[in-house]
Amino acid sequence: MSVARQRLVVLGATGSIGVNTLDVVARHPERFEVLALSAQRKVDLLAEQCHQFFPRFAVVGSDAAADRLKGILRQTNTPTTVLVGVEALETIASLSEADTVMAAIVGAAGLRPTLAAARAGKKLLLANKEALVMAGPVFMEEVRLNNVMLLPIDSEHNAIYQSLPREHSSNLLDNGVRRILLTASGGPFREMPWEDLEAVTPDQACAHPNWVMGRKISVDSATMMNKGLEVIEAHWLFNAPGERIEVVIHPQSIIHSMVEYADGSVIAQLGNPDMRTPIAYALAYPERIEAGVEPLDLCRIGKLDFERPDLNRFPCLRLAFHALARGGNAPAVLNAANEVAVESFLEGRLSFTRIPAVIEHALSCVDWRDIATLNDVLEADAAGRDAARHLAASLPPRQ
Ligand code: NDP
Ligand code: MG
Numbered sequence: 001m002s003v004a005r006q007r008l009v010v011l012g013a014t015g016s017i018g019v020n021t022l023d024v025v026a027r028h029p030e031r032f033e034v035l036a037l038s039a040q041r042k043v044d045l046l047a048e049q050c051h052q053f054f055p056r057f058a059v060v061g062s063d064a065a066a067d068r069l070k071g072i073l074r075q076t077n078t079p080t081t082v083l084v085g086v087e088a089l090e091t092i093a094s095l096s097e098a099d100t101v102m103a104a105i106v107g108a109a110g111l112r113p114t115l116a117a118a119r120a121g122k123k124l125l126l127a128n129k130e131a132l133v134m135a136g137p138v139f140m141e142e143v144r145l146n147n148v149m150l151l152p153i154d155s156e157h158n159a160i161y162q163s164l165p166r167e168h169s170s171n172l173l174d175n176g177v178r179r180i181l182l183t184a185s186g187g188p189f190r191e192m193p194w195e196d197l198e199a200v201t202p203d204q205a206c207a208h209p210n211w212v213m214g215r216k217i218s219v220d221s222a223t224m225m226n227k228g229l230e231v232i233e234a235h236w237l238f239n240a241p242g243e244r245i246e247v248v249i250h251p252q253s254i255i256h257s258m259v260e261y262a263d264g265s266v267i268a269q270l271g272n273p274d275m276r277t278p279i280a281y282a283l284a285y286p287e288r289i290e291a292g293v294e295p296l297d298l299c300r301i302g303k304l305d306f307e308r309p310d311l312n313r314f315p316c317l318r319l320a321f322h323a324l325a326r327g328g329n330a331p332a333v334l335n336a337a338n339e340v341a342v343e344s345f346l347e348g349r350l351s352f353t354r355i356p357a358v359i360e361h362a363l364s365c366v367d368w369r370d371i372a373t374l375n376d377v378l379e380a381d382a383a384g385r386d387a388a389r390h391l392a393a394s395l396p397p398r399q
Helices: 016-026 043-053 063-075 086-093 108-119 129-145 155-163 202-206 215-223 225-238 276-284 315-326 330-346 352-365 374-394
Strands: 006-011 032-038 057-060 081-084 100-103 123-126 150-152 177-184 245-249 255-261 266-270
Touching: 006 016, 006 086, 006 108, 016 032, 016 043, 016 100, 016 276, 032 043, 032 086, 043 057, 043 063, 057 063, 057 086, 063 081, 081 086, 086 108, 100 108, 108 123, 108 129, 108 330, 108 374, 123 129, 123 276, 129 225, 129 330, 129 374, 150 155, 150 225, 150 276, 155 177, 155 225, 155 255, 155 266, 155 276, 177 225, 202 215, 202 330, 215 225, 215 330, 215 352, 225 245, 225 315, 225 330, 315 330, 315 352, 330 352, 330 374, 352 374
Parallel strands: 006 032, 006 100, 032 057, 057 081, 100 123, 123 150, 177 245
Antiparallel strands: 177 255, 255 266
């Protein structure tokens, strides 16, 4: 019996998550049809992807990129229609023919298209954690109103999803859950002497010991802000209060997270650190499909280590717990200031150790407000960016 193919839109197709998504999709042409792809600048890669998957639409970030893409597609006889800009991203995220949207744009730029997919009631595969962190209440309300099937791509949240009862209610305690144990590798600087941190370069920060990822999330992993954003992400996805989320350092990244139940049971999901596992899980849910991932060889790995995070070395994690406890616009301000600080660091304008100071400054000087609408979220984002830019510009660059 032939089953209708799942029609897929990939937002951020040229990024690390986007490329891994298309790798899984290419293994199952009988299951998936690619309807639309997006990129910001990487026109050559997007053109190759269009030639391989023949999507109906491709969206890029500027007219110049669109002209270049059209030129390449003409030469290769690829019949994809090229569109430009944020509104076009919202259009492809809500196409009536689409079943599933992979939200894999990095940062706040992904918010509007990801929300559009939720409003259109699509099956939503969420990698773009920043969208959920900044707009938690607004985003989850759209998910509820439109009956969205929301599947986490972040490996930790995907592991938690797999470790919760399949038909879990929105109240964790009703399911006997005591705690969520969010694992963290600790990034490349877990053991680096303090005095050396000041001088680390963007390339050192992006050399993650276990995962190959985009540059922004790689820096977030090095500061552990990534784990902080993930604590807030877990709060919204699983309706878990901050006190029930514990971060555990696990340098091998084999256990992707755990759920502890009232009877003392701890359920974990394990696997090699390869994003194709959570991507394939979410694409095929509730079935399981081949993802091209190496089988886990526990005897070769030998041992799994765990330790508590050092909040002095990683103040960003403390700041994220603080923003979650404060609620309202605080997570959006935290996220915005972090994006500014990380960009400044990547461009050599800010030293690694000043990233938390920029975020703390933004949190302390933006007035607390409640968040009820998209406009509130955008205001908090703009205020957080302004405050962060102001301080970042006055700090010395890397020595
Ligand atoms: P990348 O930087 O590798 O890719 C980002 C994608 O978004 C690219 O397609 C990029 O286009 C596009 N993009 C960048 N800026 C904009 C913009 N302003 N408007 C529209 N599109 C834009 O990021 P990752 O794939 O690593 O991460 C994507 C998301 O997934 C992030 O939110 C990250 O936190 C999350 N995530 C990633 C994981 C990973 O393993 N990589 C793991 C867990 C979560 P172009 O290439 O043309 O610049
Ligand atoms: Mg993660």
